[in-house]
Amino acid sequence: MSGYVRTLAERARAASLILAALDGAERAALIAAMAGQLDARSASILAANAEDVSRGEAAGLGAAMLDRLRLDPQRLAAIADALREVAAQADPLDGVTRSETRPNGLVIERKRVPLGLIAMIYESRPNVTADAAALCLKAGNAVLLRGGSEARASNAAIAAALHAALRERGLPEAAVSLIDDTAREHVLELLQLSDLIDLAIPRGGESLIRFVAEHARVPVVKHYKGVCHLYVDRAADPALALDLLVDGKASRPGVCNALETLLVHRDIADAFLPQALAALAARGVEVRGCERVRAYAPDLAVADDADYAAEYLDLIIAARVVDDLDQALVHIAQYGSDHTEVIATADPAAAEAFVRRTRSSAVMVNASSRFNDGGQLGLGAEIGISTTRLHAYGPMGVESLTIERFVVRGAGQVRHPESQHR
Amino acid sequence: MSGYVRTLAERARAASLILAALDGAERAALIAAMAGQLDARSASILAANAEDVSRGEAAGLGAAMLDRLRLDPQRLAAIADALREVAAQADPLDGVTRSETRPNGLVIERKRVPLGLIAMIYESRPNVTADAAALCLKAGNAVLLRGGSEARASNAAIAAALHAALRERGLPEAAVSLIDDTAREHVLELLQLSDLIDLAIPRGGESLIRFVAEHARVPVVKHYKGVCHLYVDRAADPALALDLLVDGKASRPGVCNALETLLVHRDIADAFLPQALAALAARGVEVRGCERVRAYAPDLAVADDADYAAEYLDLIIAARVVDDLDQALVHIAQYGSDHTEVIATADPAAAEAFVRRTRSSAVMVNASSRFNDGGQLGLGAEIGISTTRLHAYGPMGVESLTIERFVVRGAGQVRHPESQHR
Numbered sequence: 001m002s003g004y005v006r007t008l009a010e011r012a013r014a015a016s017l018i019l020a021a022l023d024g025a026e027r028a029a030l031i032a033a034m035a036g037q038l039d040a041r042s043a044s045i046l047a048a049n050a051e052d053v054s055r056g057e058a059a060g061l062g063a064a065m066l067d068r069l070r071l072d073p074q075r076l077a078a079i080a081d082a083l084r085e086v087a088a089q090a091d092p093l094d095g096v097t098r099s100e101t102r103p104n105g106l107v108i109e110r111k112r113v114p115l116g117l118i119a120m121i122y123e124s125r126p127n128v129t130a131d132a133a134a135l136c137l138k139a140g141n142a143v144l145l146r147g148g149s150e151a152r153a154s155n156a157a158i159a160a161a162l163h164a165a166l167r168e169r170g171l172p173e174a175a176v177s178l179i180d181d182t183a184r185e186h187v188l189e190l191l192q193l194s195d196l197i198d199l200a201i202p203r204g205g206e207s208l209i210r211f212v213a214e215h216a217r218v219p220v221v222k223h224y225k226g227v228c229h230l231y232v233d234r235a236a237d238p239a240l241a242l243d244l245l246v247d248g249k250a251s252r253p254g255v256c257n258a259l260e261t262l263l264v265h266r267d268i269a270d271a272f273l274p275q276a277l278a279a280l281a282a283r284g285v286e287v288r289g290c291e292r293v294r295a296y297a298p299d300l301a302v303a304d305d306a307d308y309a310a311e312y313l314d315l316i317i318a319a320r321v322v323d324d325l326d327q328a329l330v331h332i333a334q335y336g337s338d339h340t341e342v343i344a345t346a347d348p349a350a351a352e353a354f355v356r357r358t359r360s361s362a363v364m365v366n367a368s369s370r371f372n373d374g375g376q377l378g379l380g381a382e383i384g385i386s387t388t389r390l391h392a393y394g395p396m397g398v399e400s401l402t403i404e405r406f407v408v409r410g411a412g413q414v415r416h417p418e419s420q421h422r
Numbered sequence: 423m424s425g426y427v428r429t430l431a432e433r434a435r436a437a438s439l440i441l442a443a444l445d446g447a448e449r450a451a452l453i454a455a456m457a458g459q460l461d462a463r464s465a466s467i468l469a470a471n472a473e474d475v476s477r478g479e480a481a482g483l484g485a486a487m488l489d490r491l492r493l494d495p496q497r498l499a500a501i502a503d504a505l506r507e508v509a510a511q512a513d514p515l516d517g518v519t520r521s522e523t524r525p526n527g528l529v530i531e532r533k534r535v536p537l538g539l540i541a542m543i544y545e546s547r548p549n550v551t552a553d554a555a556a557l558c559l560k561a562g563n564a565v566l567l568r569g570g571s572e573a574r575a576s577n578a579a580i581a582a583a584l585h586a587a588l589r590e591r592g593l594p595e596a597a598v599s600l601i602d603d604t605a606r607e608h609v610l611e612l613l614q615l616s617d618l619i620d621l622a623i624p625r626g627g628e629s630l631i632r633f634v635a636e637h638a639r640v641p642v643v644k645h646y647k648g649v650c651h652l653y654v655d656r657a658a659d660p661a662l663a664l665d666l667l668v669d670g671k672a673s674r675p676g677v678c679n680a681l682e683t684l685l686v687h688r689d690i691a692d693a694f695l696p697q698a699l700a701a702l703a704a705r706g707v708e709v710r711g712c713e714r715v716r717a718y719a720p721d722l723a724v725a726d727d728a729d730y731a732a733e734y735l736d737l738i739i740a741a742r743v744v745d746d747l748d749q750a751l752v753h754i755a756q757y758g759s760d761h762t763e764v765i766a767t768a769d770p771a772a773a774e775a776f777v778r779r780t781r782s783s784a785v786m787v788n789a790s791s792r793f794n795d796g797g798q799l800g801l802g803a804e805i806g807i808s809t810t811r812l813h814a815y816g817p818m819g820v821e822s823l824t825i826e827r828f829v830v831r832g833a834g835q836v837r838h839p840e841s842q843h844r
Contacts, residue, residue: 017755017779017781020778020779020781021778021779100800102798102799102800106789106793106798108799108800113781115811115812116781116811194635198811198812199811199812213616213639214639217635217636219641219642219810219812220641237834239843239844240833240834240844242843243834243836243841243842243843243844244834244836246836246841246843247836247837247838247841250841251836251837251838251840251841252838279843333439351831355829356442356443357439357442357443359439359442359535359538360827361827361828362827362828362829362830363827363828363829363830364830364832365829365830365831365832366831366832366833366834366835367528367830367831367832367833367834367835368832368835368836368837368841370836370837370838371528371830371832371835371837372828372830376524376528376837377524377530377828377830378522378524378530388641389537389538389620389621389825390537390620390621390641390812390813390825391812391813391825392825393825393826393827394827394828395828403811403812403813403814403815404815405781405782405783405784405785405815405816406783406784406785406794406799406816406817407777407784407785407787408784408785408786408787408789408793408794408799409773409787409788409789410786410787410788410789410790410793411662411788411789412659412662412665412666412788412789413788413789413790413793414665414666414668414669414673414790414792415669415673415790415792415793415798416669416673416674416792418673419665419668419669419672419673419790420665421661421664421665421668421701422661422662422665
């Protein structure tokens with residue numbers, strides 16, 4: 001270990017104490033100032049990004065990766081606007097969450113405080129550098145950022161803008177600390193710093209997240225994959241179910257809240273499957289089906305265990321006819337990823353059984369899986385979607401970057417009467 | 423790895439799905455039935471405990487350890503009563519935590535669900551076997567218990583009573599799974615089961631907790647030590663501060679919410695320290711002081727860095743005179759353990775600065791540190807006190823054994839208008 005990351009983290013930790021003492025208006029003004037600096041420095045940020053992109057092209061990065069990496073004036077303006085939206089959100093630290101007066105007169109308040117120092121470990125998207133910093137700062141945290149090597153120049157240029165805003169407001173640059181050296185050993189060092197880092201959030205592909213989970217001595221909130229199911233109940237409106245299917249699979253197949261498996265109650269298969277298969281085919285979606293699905297379209301490939309477990313992130317869907325709700329629930333328990341499950345049904349009892357017996361972070365009754373998103377669920381911007389069943393579950397907004405603690409206000413109360421002198 | 427613990431955990435995980443589907447009344451009735459079985463089987467539990475105690479005596483266990491291990495009819499009745507209290511508490515899974523209707527008509531509800539499977543790793547106290555099981559079950563979780571080798575027969579006898587109640591109610595015994603083999607390799611195996619265990623809670627000495635933190639691949643909520651401070655502000659009522667000092671240090675020195683360090687503002691030292699030192703001496707408390715404290719009692723030992731960092735858990739306290747509130751806060755930031763801090767002051771501004779600038783799980787204004795306890799803070803029974811700044815911070819009641827997830831109720835809403843066929 002070089003000690004380079006520890007030194008950065010110690011400075012960021014010291015800065016976190018200063019941030020925690022700011023009030024909500026000061027934190028909002030800081031984030032707005034950061035947006036202003038991104039605008040003011042757009043030329044240098046775009047130049048740095050062009051450097052990353054041409055290096056990526058020379059290295060043979062794929063088109064999707066290059067697209068995630070590339071900034072243009074519109075994209076950069078959108079990043080600055082997203083920061084202004086975070087600045088305008090309600091202060092997550094404001095006020096008292098709960099308050100109770102005990103029989104002995106003690107007033108027990110619960111108040112949200114920042115987590116402290118948050119480490120973000122992410123891949124190619126340079127917007128994460130600004131977004132994650134803004135969300136962490138909004139909740140009074142310092143942040144330690146480690147982006148991907150392919151976005152190194154872009155990240156450094158964005159961080160320089162954020163640092164300018166910190167200086168402008170008389171605050172330590174270390175509040176947003178960038179690990180500007182993408183050697184993997186630095187990630188390993190970071191993950192050991194359990195005395196300094198309160199939470200690590202990996203964002204990226206499954207292999208990055210597994211690497212972090214494998215090596216972390218610091219708490220981690222993970223988002224693995226989204227193997228999201230649509231269950232079409234026998235009491236479903238077939239037209240409504242079709243909308244949910246097409247929206248969930250075809251509107252944006254590469255995202256984690258896209259559908260990956262369709263489960264159809266056998267009693268509605270005749271009324272639903274022929275039009276569903278036609279609609280999917282019309283949108284270029286490949287269906288891999290069980291034997292009962294293939295009865296409607298014998299040319300389809302056979303779905304196997306690997307298909308039911310797959311997060312395709314592509315125009316492919318696994319499809320299975322089930323005997324009843326119970327069989328659908330057993331399928332989801334076996335193959336699901338705790339991300340998002342959808343039921344289409346007009347039967348309230350089936351809906352309640354589905355809600356109660358799935359354990360995923362979001363369950364949708366007659367609504368598209370694509371709504372599992374911080375903005376769509378009313379959280380504002382999100383820093384990730386947790387499939388860890390601890391601290392936060394589902395989309396994580398700024399509130400997920402805080403923790404409730406206890407403030408007790410008394411008039412000299414003691415637990416043991418013998419301690420009383422007055 | 424033997425696979426023994428994995429097999430147990432797989433069964434417990436399967437049982438967790440059954441528990442999660444019970445309603446609150448069924449969970450309460452189960453816990454009440456467990457209390458009844460503890461009463462009914464008291465003779466066999468006490469006989470098993472006597473076996474542990476005589477084995478412990480033969481092995482030369484210390485008096486404090488033997489006291490923690492020993493059960494008698496009163497202690498066992500108190501364990502059963504504690505279970506009845508948990509049964510009578512409000513259902514933590516009841517109702518909707520928050521609800522919001524979005525502009526597109528979607529109703530976004532947040533509801534608490536169980537964490538799933540919780541592993542408890544603890545030392546000599548056999549009451550933890552029953553307490554932890556009841557708290558986990560109250561929140562709809564299954565539990566995997568691994569107690570200390572010195573309490574092995576007691577834990578098995580208590581678990582047999584809990585299993586009798588599960589059978590009586592037609593529920594799987596695996597809902598409360600005891601690792602009845604205290605080889606340390608089983609703890610290591612347990613800590614790797616990240617696909618099965620949602621949370622591990624170690625309870626015991628610092629070395630146990632460090633071992634768990636070092637080896638865990640599953641999420642852990644830790645409680646390290648309580649280095650709790652009392653800061654006597656210049657605006658304190660000296661008599662009130664004296665009560666907090668004596669209660670905090672002398673009423674029960676061996677617990678984590680006892681005071682370990684006294685910080686006194688220099689302007690109140692003349693008015694406070696002579697009587698404080700006399701009161702501590704009268705209760706047999708050894709004081710280790712800075713030079714300015716020793717000006718009042720030159721015979722005191724000198725406090726060094728190790729004293730300021732110590733969790734004595736004994737009739738010893740470190741004492742220091744500070745120039746002002748800032749210096750007290752710097753001291754707490756350097757030596758504190760995020761557990762409990764107390765300020766004695768009549769100055770609201772000093773109180774607010776102290777609340778805002780300490781990051782501990784509980785901060786007390788004019789109240790004893792000894793109130794940082796689930797029962798005292800109104801949570802009912804507690805499963806531990808978290809000093810981890812994630813998921814739960816401070817005493818953990820049943821609500822800390824749940825997580826909020828999203829339930830979205832719609833009428834066929836989709837994100838992309840092109841998905842709409844109706």
